[in-house]
Amino acid sequence: MRLVLVGPPGAGKGTQAERLAERLDIPHISTGDLFRANLRDETPLGVEAKRYMDAGELVPDTVTVGMVRDRLAQPDAAKGFLLDGFPRTVTQAEALSGLLAEIGDELDAVVEFVVPEDELVQRLLGRGRSDDTEDVIRRRQQVYREETSPLLDFYRDRLLTVDAVGTVDEITNRVFEVLPDRR
Numbered sequence: 001m002r003l004v005l006v007g008p009p010g011a012g013k014g015t016q017a018e019r020l021a022e023r024l025d026i027p028h029i030s031t032g033d034l035f036r037a038n039l040r041d042e043t044p045l046g047v048e049a050k051r052y053m054d055a056g057e058l059v060p061d062t063v064t065v066g067m068v069r070d071r072l073a074q075p076d077a078a079k080g081f082l083l084d085g086f087p088r089t090v091t092q093a094e095a096l097s098g099l100l101a102e103i104g105d106e107l108d109a110v111v112e113f114v115v116p117e118d119e120l121v122q123r124l125l126g127r128g129r130s131d132d133t134e135d136v137i138r139r140r141q142q143v144y145r146e147e148t149s150p151l152l153d154f155y156r157d158r159l160l161t162v163d164a165v166g167t168v169d170e171i172t173n174r175v176f177e178v179l180p181d182r183r
């Protein structure tokens with residue numbers, strides 16, 4: 001199974017991705033987590049990403065695509081993967097299609113999480129990660145609307161939309177109800 005989760009900041013992508021990846025027995029690949037790991041390790045990639053993340057802006061596509069290419073080349077991704085937070089621009093989506101075409105494959109599904117904006121802000125303020133200040137959250141939401149939401153049209157032939165308001169268990173069940181039956 002090759003899956004992508006799309007949704008605005010705070011929609012629950014990371015929360016659901018962990019559960020879904022475990023049940024599907026595929027790696028959970030979060031670009032946000034990869035950037036934060038680089039930041040902790042003070043790698044040049046992490047240092048470059050930091051200024052974008054702190055401002056709620058997207059890290060440039062070339063940097064992000066290169067990082068994902070390396071991660072997908074690792075052996076555990078051969079059996080499938082769940083991408084969380086990537087792609088986030090049409091350019092990234094085109095690059096992903098190209099990477100998959102090289103191995104004669106394509107995505108099985110793109111799952112969109114839908115949550116009202118006010119609830120997103122409350123969830124993130126409650127969590128308090130360093131990029132969860134109100135100004136940065138609003139900027140991340142704006143970036144989502146402007147740069148990421150065009151993906152919904154890009155992926156219209158494989159897009160599955162899930163109401164992501166409810167308990168974590170309810171939402172996991174909703175995702176499994178709509179996923180194609182391909183393990």
Ligand code: AP5
Pocket residue numbers: 007008009010011012013014015016031032033035052053054056057058059060064084085086087088092123124126127140164165166167168171
């Ligand atoms: P990233 O780490 O991907 O952050 P994000 O998309 O802003 O998403 P979040 O982690 O904030 O939210 P989420 O949807 O995963 O929700 P979560 O499960 O955590 O990206 C951070 C930054 O990295 C970006 O701003 C950018 O700079 C850079 N970046 C990353 N990918 C990039 C890319 N592809 N290109 C360029 N730059 C990139 O849940 C949020 C909170 O809600 C938690 O407290 C959780 O407990 C709670 N919650 C979850 N589910 C529920 C529920 N059902 N009800 C109530 N609360 C819930």
